[in-house]
Amino acid sequence: MSEPLLQAVDLECERDERLLFQNLSFSIVPGTLTRVEGPNGSGKTTLLRILAGLNDAWSGDILWCGQPRGHDRESFHRNTLYLGHRPGIKPLLTPMENLRALMAGRRPVNDEVLAQALAGTGLAGYEHVPCRNLSAGQQRRVALARLLIADEPLWLLDEVFTAIDADGVQAIETLLKQRAAEGGAILVTTHHDLQVEGMGRITLGGGQCDE
Amino acid sequence: MAFDSFSAFIAMEGHGPYVWVCYAVFAVLLAGLMIWSVKRNQSALEDCQRRHDTESRASAKATGKAAASFTRVEIPQD
Amino acid sequence: MWQWFHKLGSPKWFFGIATRFMPWLLAGGLLLLAAGLVWGLAFAPKDYLQGNSYRIIFIHVPSAFLAQSIYISMAVAAVVTLVWRMKLADVFVKAIAPVGLIFTFLSLFTGAVWGKPTWGTWWVWDARLTSMLILLFLYGGVIALDRAINDEKSAARAVAVLVLVGVVNIPIIKYSVDWWNTLHQPATFKLTEKPSMPMEMWVPLLLSVLGLYLLFGWLACIRMKTEILIREQRTRWVKDMVLAGRK
């Protein structure tokens, strides 16, 4: 059970002639929540994008289930969920349509389940309102609704708590803990003061990392 | 020599202007390209040197970065 | 073989080799070019059809050759960039694209000026001139894209994709322009079948082509060295070299 899902070995990334991190090695094991920490500009988002496979300006090794990630990219993408700064929500579509389109590439889900997921993020009644008429926090909630139906074991979440109110933050924290308890592996970056027992840390900014 | 005199060489039986304009533009552009490349190379070298100078000076008086304090900046009023 | 390949990709190794070869490239290039051009201008016999205006050929043909071979070499380097991510290959593409642009312009300009006494007009929508004009656009696009992207690695890879797309298109462009030319152009402007060149014209042409290729080699070396200096400023060997150079 504790075989790592994702391993980074001697990761190094340079951006705009600035060394963000080097010799960064860590493993993401099922059933854990790991927080990436560091001041602004220390490369938290870049690290998550590298791990998700969006940024390929890095050197070192990234292993997926013990194999280099490139060997089985499809399996990696199928089993990884990434939520970035930009929520991936089309303003012209309704929450329902957005969620349906996002799921369509991964796992088809019927509308009833989608509606439940939206309701679970507090968007009941807004399913058919174009997203541009929703607030920033509500738009983020549409993206977060994916977390309620996602079957991917690895979650990479960049600044999940942005624009979310205090109650929402509480609920999401509970969700993440629950998911980790179920055996999911979660990597988050946040400026919010997240306190979870047994939480792993990856600290950027000094060039070192302690797990 | 394909020409009888120097002036015939310049005139090229009326085709002189065309030929000479071509050669002049060619020479100017080629020489310009070469000079520009050499200049760029030199300035890159100088940049490197300057960079290393400032780096060695900076490391001589290595100080930690001050943490952001978000204090307001007082503007002196004359 | 692989070791050699990797060595070739190392900027430091290239820097040393380039520094050693550059004086020879420069001297050889200048000498051959000067010999070819003086010979072509003053000593080669005049062409019985075109008179003296043909002497433009001694710069027109070498420029056109270079313009095309630079694009081809960029395409080869682009493949190396995308497949093996060799640093030297992106440096090469970035360094020589402006050189290619200038030689393309020169071949167009000399072609146009040559056209005036030969065809009686500055510009003819002749198949070869038109293809060259499109090549100029392709070079322009490559340089513009390279300038527009700030991050050097992304710029190199984006440019490599563009260069490859361009090189796939070049034969298609050439073919379509030839076809378009026969469709629209009655044969009035076509040069009559070229008589086989006499030796006295051929040799100076060969000399100037060789000379310009050597000079291009020199230009490529110095421009690549500049690029390497800019990119590798912070590496140990550049620091050591800069410090050693100052003493």
Next chain:
Amino acid sequence: MNSSAHPLIKPVEQGVGPLSAMVAVFARDVRVAFRQRQDLLNPLLFFVMVVTLFPLGVSPEIGFLKQSGAGILWVAALLSVLLSLDHLFRHDFDDGTLEQLVLQPQPLFLLILAKTLAHWMLTGLPLVVLTPVLGVMVHLDGNSVAILCLTLLIGTPVLSLIGSIGAALTLGLRSAGVLLSLLIIPLYIPVLIFGTGTVAAAAEGAPVAGYLALMGAFLVLALTLAPFASAAALRISMSNS
């Protein structure tokens, strides 16, 4: 493969196949476009206006228009496709849906192919439909209009496909629109030459089947190669942002 090492890991086969993922991408793009119909009309209006400029700017003489009509329509169509290309990835890039697209398990070039086809259906195809009307306005005869429509029908997808490479390369850059035109116009030249050349050949009574076959070959070539190039370019642009 030790993908089964973890019970939560889903085998790829349990996901969504490439074809249904393509259909989903296509459907979403069409739906978004119909929510903002003005954006669909803009390239068409541009097309009509550019065509109008020629009789006004050059000559309304029937002889001139008959001779250059096909060329004018082709150039106008090319420009309006070019104008619309900037939007192909930009909105998706800004709102983050493009990130999610790149991270889908299906091959990226297929998803991009679906996006490009949606783009063609929403811009290229309406241009073809509008062509007969404008063809009559520039005094083309019936046969020429038919051939012109046929060349545009084969040619506009090629324009969209090649354009997608440029759109992917210039994604996220300043002044991307102008840069996109600079990169792409040289690559459009063969399509333009054969598009107008075919109509000219038809007007002279020459057989055109060979030319149309050649344009078909361009289309096949673009269909097979352009999505790969766009996918590679898109990954590079993503990496840079």
